[in-house]
Amino acid sequence: LKQSHFGLFHHLRGISVVHGDINVLTPKVRSYVEDKIDLCQPEKIHICDGTDYENSSLLTLLQKEGTIKALPKYENCWLARTNPADTARVESKTFICTEKKSEAIPTPSEGVKGSLGNWMSPSDMNKAVKERFTGCMKNRTMYVIPFSMGPVGSPLSKIGIQLTDSAYVVASMRIMTRIGQAVTKIMNNETEFVKCLHSVGTPADGKMEMPSWPCDPERTLILHKPQANEIVSYGSGYGGNSLLGKKCFALRIGSTIAKREGWLAEHMLILGITKNGKKRYIAAAFPSACGKTNLAMMTPTLPGYKVECVGDDIAWMRFDENGQLRAINPEHGFFGVAPGTSNSSNPIAMSTVFKNTIFTNVAETSDGGVYWEGMENEVDESVKITDWLGKPWDRKTSKTPAAHPNSRFCTPASQCPIIDPQWESPEGVPISAILFGGRRPVGVPLIHEAKNWKHAVFMGASLRSEATAAAEHKGKVIMHDPFAMRPFFGYNFGQYLQHWLSMETRTSNLPKVFLVNWFRKGGDGKFLWPGFGENCRVLDWILKRLDNEDCALKTPIGLIPKKESLNLEGLKDIDIDALFKLDAEFWKQEINAVEKYFEEQVGKDLPSEMKEQCEILKKEIDSM
Ligand code: GTP
Ligand code: MN
Numbered sequence: 328l329k330q331s332h333f334g335l336f337h338h339l340r341g342i343s344v345v346h347g348d349i350n351v352l353t354p355k356v357r358s359y360v361e362d363k364i365d366l367c368q369p370e371k372i373h374i375c376d377g378t379d380y381e382n383s384s385l386l387t388l389l390q391k392e393g394t395i396k397a398l399p400k401y402e403n404c405w406l407a408r409t410n411p412a413d414t415a416r417v418e419s420k421t422f423i424c425t426e427k428k429s430e431a432i433p434t435p436s437e438g439v440k441g442s443l444g445n446w447m448s449p450s451d452m453n454k455a456v457k458e459r460f461t462g463c464m465k466n467r468t469m470y471v472i473p474f475s476m477g478p479v480g481s482p483l484s485k486i487g488i489q490l491t492d493s494a495y496v497v498a499s500m501r502i503m504t505r506i507g508q509a510v511t512k513i514m515n516n517e518t519e520f521v522k523c524l525h526s527v528g529t530p531a532d533g534k535m536e537m538p539s540w541p542c543d544p545e546r547t548l549i550l551h552k553p554q555a556n557e558i559v560s561y562g563s564g565y566g567g568n569s570l571l572g573k574k575c576f577a578l579r580i581g582s583t584i585a586k587r588e589g590w591l592a593e594h595m596l597i598l599g600i601t602k603n604g605k606k607r608y609i610a611a612a613f614p615s616a617c618g619k620t621n622l623a624m625m626t627p628t629l630p631g632y633k634v635e636c637v638g639d640d641i642a643w644m645r646f647d648e649n650g651q652l653r654a655i656n657p658e659h660g661f662f663g664v665a666p667g668t669s670n671s672s673n674p675i676a677m678s679t680v681f682k683n684t685i686f687t688n689v690a691e692t693s694d695g696g697v698y699w700e701g702m703e704n705e706v707d708e709s710v711k712i713t714d715w716l717g718k719p720w721d722r723k724t725s726k727t728p729a730a731h732p733n734s735r736f737c738t739p740a741s742q743c744p745i746i747d748p749q750w751e752s753p754e755g756v757p758i759s760a761i762l763f764g765g766r767r768p769v770g771v772p773l774i775h776e777a778k779n780w781k782h783a784v785f786m787g788a789s790l791r792s793e794a795t796a797a798a799e800h801k802g803k804v805i806m807h808d809p810f811a812m813r814p815f816f817g818y819n820f821g822q823y824l825q826h827w828l829s830m831e832t833r834t835s836n837l838p839k840v841f842l843v844n845w846f847r848k849g850g851d852g853k854f855l856w857p858g859f860g861e862n863c864r865v866l867d868w869i870l871k872r873l874d875n876e877d878c879a880l881k882t883p884i885g886l887i888p889k890k891e892s893l894n895l896e897g898l899k900d901i902d903i904d905a906l907f908k909l910d911a912e913f914w915k916q917e918i919n920a921v922e923k924y925f926e927e928q929v930g931k932d933l934p935s936e937m938k939e940q941c942e943i944l945k946k947e948i949d950s951m
């Protein structure tokens with residue numbers, strides 16, 4: 328046998344392994360990999376070890392292929408430009424595959440198109456996979472990425488094996504998850520893993536529009552088979568579709584595992600907040616591009632407060648033996664929205680992202696840096712800017728944005744200056760409060776508290792928000808986005824609600840639940856609330872509530888701050904009445920819309936408790 332740089336030179340199914348050691352793969356993993364080699368027919372195999380040497384050779388390769396370019400203004404930072412047809416998640420091409428349709432999605436009313444996920448039958452899935460994946464890795468390298476979601480070895484963590492033909496995906500997975508030797512070391516043949524197959528694909532006519540960013544937008548398909556713990560993603564290199572540990576595993580497959588095992592996999596940030604030496608942890612679910620990363624890294628404007636970040640996108644939570652809800656962040660990096668991030672809105676993100684980061688679809692500056700909408704004060708006006716498409720761009724005259732609205736940074740969480748000391752704690756951090764929130768320009772107050780657990784579940788279920796650039800939706804319509812999970816449910820939403828309701832039977836120590844809205848607008852179309860660091864004032868009120876302070880006023884929709892109990896010291900020109908105004912007509916319409924949504928979209932799968940909550944609310948609102 329020939330000795331390679333990394334040990335014995337091996338073959339798998341006759342294909343040479345050019346990097347890594349196949350002996351680190353358990354027999355089960357190896358048999359999964361062999362199966363997919365036969366299907367995809369790659370030219371070479373690369374087993375990822377997670378070393379720095381591996382990473383720098385992949386970055387060199389990506390540069391040579393033109394996928395990334397160096398950003399010499401910073402340390403080890405890179406810019407990737409995608410094919411303009413591959414810039415966001417594609418919800419219409421994302422499917423849950425189960426034997427019975429009703430396991431995956433609720434049954435909508437006659438003539439109504441379901442909006443709570445897409446279902447595919449196992450036979451259609453097999454057919455779709457065969458069509459797309461047969462020989463899809465010819466002339467390409469298949470990378471085998473062993474990864475852990477959650478701290479390696481934590482009882483709350485889960486392992487995955489991602490196969491991909493994209494080095495960009497490997498480099499990004501290395502930031503977003505824990506990969507390589509650390510993971511294979513703790514695996515044995517009993518170790519379960521989620522099977523993740525990914526290919527950027529090749530268009531059916533074989534013509535690659537942009538060789539530096541191979542993809543097949545026409546045939547893109549993101550498939551999940553919960554029963555087999557399996558994910559198959561074809562045609563897209565964009566993070567949300569290709570970094571399978573994130574949305575596909577940690578949320579869609581994760582939620583189905585969580586249902587089986589009695590815990591929760593949620594689209595939530597986790598933050599720690601300290602006031603007068605007392606620390607509490609809060610989890611918060613906002614839809615994509617509605618402020619999770621910003622809240623998780625917030626710099627409080629009020630003196631005496633400290634916020635620390637555990638995670639900015641996903642929380643895995645379960646009640647421990649003492650009935651305390653505990654959460655881990657299954658990720659190891661931040662895949663954050665770039666536009667809007669600045670030293671004034673999110674200085675912590677700004678001091679995190681300028682080393683060891685892969686930027687995707689942001690604009691580039693003539694001095695080798697990055698630029699996006701919101702960075703006007705950070706970049707000198709004399710610096711020339713090239714937009715995300717690679718075209719010259721001018722601040723004054725250009726009519727299109729410099730950076731794609733869904734452009735992102737992919738950066739190690741450990742670099743965050745306020746990363747929580749407990750962020751990798753294997754048992755997770757104790758959660759005292761859960762927040763829901765979204766973009767609601769009218770009607771919804773800055774904050775209100777749920778009356779009880781059933782009402783809290785209703786609050787999550789009835790969450791709505793203005794559409795954003797995070798997915799393919801057009802325009803600023805108000806969309807239903809229950810639990811901020813609509814694109815990420817791995818099973819029937821009716822059963823998901825049942826699962827949340829059942830938490831009441833698991834503990835006597837349920838977290839308090841709140842709904843926040845930083846995005847209410849005044850008559851002039853401007854935000855009524857300054858947001859960002861000032862949101863600590865809202866968190867402060869939440870802490871008072873956690874301490875059972877008598878600072879809440881009952882209203883038909885829940886509890887709002889009593890006059891003077893929301894600390895507005897030092898804030899000028901806040902129209903507090905407009906922020907908290909409750910309009911009976913608005914809320915009547917809101918409840919009707921939610922009720923209609925439940926009836927049409929969830930139908931017979933809707934737990935009776937939700938219908939009851941509608942009735943209670945309607946009665947209370949009628950008395951307004
Ligand atoms: P995903 O990562 O896609 O799940 O989104 P996210 O929830 O992490 O959203 P993010 O924090 O990146 O915020 C998205 C956009 O909302 C950015 O343009 C922010 O500037 C804006 N935003 C965040 N917080 C606030 C706030 O308190 N007030 C206002 N007005 N805008 C905010
Ligand atoms: Mn997200």
Ligand code: MN
Nearest residue numbers: 619620663664
């Ligand atoms: Mn985010």
